[in-house]
Structures are given as structure tokens and as C-alpha cells.
Amino acid sequence: MILFIHRKDLRTTDLPAFDAIRAAGSRSLHVLILEPFLLRKQRYLEHSGTNFLAHVSSLQQAYAFQGKQLHILYGEPDTIVRRLSEAYPVQELMIHADYTPYAIHRDQSLRNTSEELGIPLTLYHDSMLCDLDDFMEWSGRREPFKVFTPFYRRWRSYLTERFRPPYSSALADLETSALDERIAQDFMVPEEVKLQLDQPDLAGQKIDAGRSLEHFLNLNLQDYQISRDRYALESTSRISRHLNTGAISARTVYSRLTQEEGGFEEWLRQLAWRDFYLYQARMDADFFSYEKVYDLGRLGTKYFEAWSMARTGIPVIDAAMTQLNETGWMPNRLRMITAMFLTKNLGCPFIYGERYFRLKLSDYDNVLNRGGWLWSSSLGFDASPYFRIMNPVTQSQTHDPSGSYIRTWLPELADLPDKLIHLPRPDAIVHLKSSRALAIEIYKEILNSK
Numbered sequence: 001m002i003l004f005i006h007r008k009d010l011r012t013t014d015l016p017a018f019d020a021i022r023a024a025g026s027r028s029l030h031v032l033i034l035e036p037f038l039l040r041k042q043r044y045l046e047h048s049g050t051n052f053l054a055h056v057s058s059l060q061q062a063y064a065f066q067g068k069q070l071h072i073l074y075g076e077p078d079t080i081v082r083r084l085s086e087a088y089p090v091q092e093l094m095i096h097a098d099y100t101p102y103a104i105h106r107d108q109s110l111r112n113t114s115e116e117l118g119i120p121l122t123l124y125h126d127s128m129l130c131d132l133d134d135f136m137e138w139s140g141r142r143e144p145f146k147v148f149t150p151f152y153r154r155w156r157s158y159l160t161e162r163f164r165p166p167y168s169s170a171l172a173d174l175e176t177s178a179l180d181e182r183i184a185q186d187f188m189v190p191e192e193v194k195l196q197l198d199q200p201d202l203a204g205q206k207i208d209a210g211r212s213l214e215h216f217l218n219l220n221l222q223d224y225q226i227s228r229d230r231y232a233l234e235s236t237s238r239i240s241r242h243l244n245t246g247a248i249s250a251r252t253v254y255s256r257l258t259q260e261e262g263g264f265e266e267w268l269r270q271l272a273w274r275d276f277y278l279y280q281a282r283m284d285a286d287f288f289s290y291e292k293v294y295d296l297g298r299l300g301t302k303y304f305e306a307w308s309m310a311r312t313g314i315p316v317i318d319a320a321m322t323q324l325n326e327t328g329w330m331p332n333r334l335r336m337i338t339a340m341f342l343t344k345n346l347g348c349p350f351i352y353g354e355r356y357f358r359l360k361l362s363d364y365d366n367v368l369n370r371g372g373w374l375w376s377s378s379l380g381f382d383a384s385p386y387f388r389i390m391n392p393v394t395q396s397q398t399h400d401p402s403g404s405y406i407r408t409w410l411p412e413l414a415d416l417p418d419k420l421i422h423l424p425r426p427d428a429i430v431h432l433k434s435s436r437a438l439a440i441e442i443y444k445e446i447l448n449s450k
């Protein structure tokens with residue numbers, strides 16, 4: 001029997017491991033482990049947690065719908081694998097790889113356990129659109145691409161030449177096994193987490209990643225280039241929460257995209273940013289530790305609370321933070337503006353904002369979130385130059401001239417005329433011009449001290 005553990009691959013089609021299980025021709029036991037560490041501090045009540053659990057629940061329904069079994073267990077992966085291997089003749093353990101420090105540590109420990117038990121562990125790459133190892137070999141580069149545009153050109157040619165289409169095996173092809181009732185009891189999901197699992201609909205919408213994609217391709221793809229930053233229009237795909245939980249694979253998205261007659265280059269470029277950060281996370285040894293490489297201690301945290309509670313007095317910042325706190329969503333441009341405002345104008349280390357987004361974003365992803373925060377704070381590959389600081393007022397005037405986004409999220413300002421709605425309130429916590437000048441000075445010093 002093969003033991004398969006679902007993680008950031010919450011779907012039933014296009015899974016490399018499913019192909020391998022089918023090829024092995026053996027029965028499989030499918031489990032999803034909710035790890036206490038990842039749900040600590042009531043994470044299951046925050047948008048990032050509820051989104052993940054809603055996808056888990058939807059996956060379990062998809063299994064049941066096809067007459068297959070997925071067992072959701074709560075506990076330490078190591079302990080669970082040991083226990084399962086005592087109860088079942090497990091001949092192989094299969095997992096899709098994950099590259100965050102926590103995941104690498106966890107998988108090393110799983111590898112040690114499986115070696116001890118004499119069970120081979122196979123990790124399959126799944127998250128990137130291009131196969132990184134093959135891409136590196138094909139591109140003939142020894143040094144990583146540190147700038148996005150050359151990376152993008154090679155990545156684009158790679159896809160044209162060597163794109164690996166979605167895997168053909170589906171859940172329907174596999175024979176899944178039942179789980180011993182005692183094991184299910186021993187690793188039972190706590191009641192408070194189960195309550196969230198029992199609410200499979202996220203914000204009243206049934207999770208259907210394929211339908212979200214079709215909706216976007218049919219309605220908004222052609223205008224994407226001009227409308228993507230007009231955030232009040234809500235015209236981007238919102239596919240991120242499905243991509244990051246693996247409810248849809250990047251391969252499936254690309255494969256469907258290329259069936260369009262054209263007009264998809266700009267959107268594809270955004271998907272390339274996703275791969276660029278996933279690439280950087282594996283190629284840049286400092287990716288997960290820039291805060292240690294640079295001494296960010298000199299920046300303060302005085303204003304962090306006002307920022308997170310949407311009380312800065314800068315309308316577009318407060319509107320964006322309100323949307324985030326209430327719904328778990330914030331459009332990309334506003335993520336850049338709020339992140340730069342926190343790290344530059346308010347002089348707060350990026351890790352505070354990163355941690356806050358980690359809880360609040362429903363599409364939270366460890367690598368993409370860190371990538372976005374590094375970019376905004378001028379750290380890492382191809383980051384925003386430290387002297388180019390977005391001004392929240394002019395950004396708001398440019399991308400939402402009538403202020404309709406601010407009016408939606410800050411109803412108390414709804415009656416202000418277009419001309420005034422973007423401007424700092426009299427109680428704004430910071431002066432934009434002088435804080436910008438100070439930030440440039442401090443960042444210059446931090447970045448040059450490396």
C-alpha cells in the first residue's frame with residue numbers, strides 16, 4: 001500500500017503523485033494532516049486559516065463525491081506516519097515537495113522516520129509552472145537569474161519548448177483505503193477546528209477553482225493590462241487562494257490559458273512573478289533570513305498598530321487595511337502601497353507586516369508573501385529601488401480617481417468630493433514628504449552596510 005499525504009495540493013486532478021500511484025498499481029491510503037503548529041494561536045479563525053480549511057473541506061467532499069476516501073487527521077506528521085505504518089503494510093510514502101524552512105525541516109524529519117521504518121519516501125515537484133531542475137539545466141545557467149526580465153524571457157521560451165502538460169491520472173483511477181477507527185479517534189480534529197471545516201463555503205461562495213478561472217478568462221482577461229491596477233474594478237482573477245492551496249495547479253492554468261487566441265501575455269507575466277519568487281526561495285540562501293542579514297533593528301515599530309488597525313489617517317491605506325481585516329483580500333497594488341508605507345514612511349521592519357499579512361490574507365503563501373514584502377522593502381532579487389517610494393496619495397489619485405474604493409471601505413469619508421478624498425486627514429500619524437526623505441536616508445545606510 002502507498003501512503004499519500006495531501007498538503008498544498010488540495011485537488012483531485014493533475015497530481016504527479018497520482019500518476020506514480022497508478023503506475024505502481026497498488027492501493028493507497030490518502031490522508032491530510034492538520035499540523036498543530038500551523039494552526040496555533042487560533043489561526044483557524046483568521047482568513048488565512050479559514051481559507052485553507054474551506055479548501056480542505058471542499059477536497060474531502062470531492063473525494064466523497066467520487067466514492068473515494070480522504071482521512072483528515074490532526075497531529076504531528078512523524079507520529080501519524082509511524083502509527084499508520086504499524087497498522088498497514090505501507091510500502092512507500094509519497095508527498096509533493098514544499099520549500100519553506102518549516103516544510104524542509106518537517107520533511108527531513110519525515111525522511112529520517114521513513115528510513116528508520118524502512119519505507120522509501122518520494123517527493124515530487126509540483127508548485128512551480130516550470131520544472132526548476134529541468135529549467136536550470138536547460139537554461140545552462142550556473143548563477144541564478146537575479147533580475148526578473150531575463151528570467152522571464154528564458155522562462156517563457158522554456159514553456160514554449162518544454163512545458164510539461166497536466167498529469168493524466170485522476171482520483172477515479174485509484175483505489176483508496178478506509179482508515180482504522182481507532183487511528184481516526186487518536187488523531188481526531190479538535191472541535192473548534194472542525195467547526196471551520198464544517199463551513200465549506202468561503203464568504204458564501206462554493207469553492208470551484210476551475211469556474212473562477214473560466215469567469216476571469218471570459219470576462220476580464222482581455223482588459224487585464226489596463227484594468228489590473230484599477231483596483232476598485234476588482235477585475236483580476238483572484239485565483240491566488242486556489243493556486244496557493246493547490247486547488248488548481250499552475251500547469252492546468254497555463255494549459256487552459258494557451259487555448260485562448262491571444263491577449264494573455266500580461267497575465268502570464270504575473271504568473272511568472274509567482275514562479276520567480278518560488279525560484280528565488282530555492283536559489284537565494286538569504287531569502288528566508290534577510291532580516292538577519294540586514295540590521296533592521298534601527299527601524300521602529302511605533303506605528304505598527306495604527307497601520308494594522310487602519311488608523312493612519314491616510315485614506316487609501318486605511319481603506320486597504322479595512323478591506324484586508326474584514327475580508328482577507330487586498331488587491332496587489334494596494335499590497336505594494338501599504339507595504340511600502342509601513343516599511344518606508346512608518347520605518348517599521350518588514351517582518352511585522354509580513355507576519356500580519358500571514359494571518360490576514362486569505363491567499364497567504366509563505367514564499368509569495370515574503371517575496372512581496374522583500375520587494376517592497378528593497379531587499380532580495382530585483383527589488384524595488386530604495387529611493388522609489390510610492391506616494392499613497394498620488395497612487396490613489398492615479399488608480400482610483402473618483403475615490404470609489406475609499407468610499408466603499410471608509411464610509412465615513414464617502415461624502416467628500418473627489419479632490420479631497422485622497423488627501424491625508426488632519427490627524428494623519430505621519431507627514432508623507434519628510435518621512436519619505438528620512439526613509440531614503442535610513443535605507444541607503446542599511447543597504448550599503450551589507
Ligand code: FAD
Binds near residue numbers: 239332370
Ligand atoms: P492576478 O492579477 O489575476 O494574477 C494571477 C496570478 O499571478 C496570481 O494569482 C499570482 O499567483 C500571480 N501574481 C500576480 N501578481 C503577483 C506578484 N506581484 N507577485 C507574485 N505573484 C503574483 N500573493 C499570494 O498569492 N500570496 C501572498 O501571500 C501574497 N502576499 C503579498 C504581499 C505583498 C506585500 C505583495 C506586494 C504582494 C503579495 N502577493 C501575494 C502577490 C500579489 O499581490 C497576489 O498574488 C495577487 O494580488 C493575487 O490576486 P489575483 O489572483 O487576482 O492576481
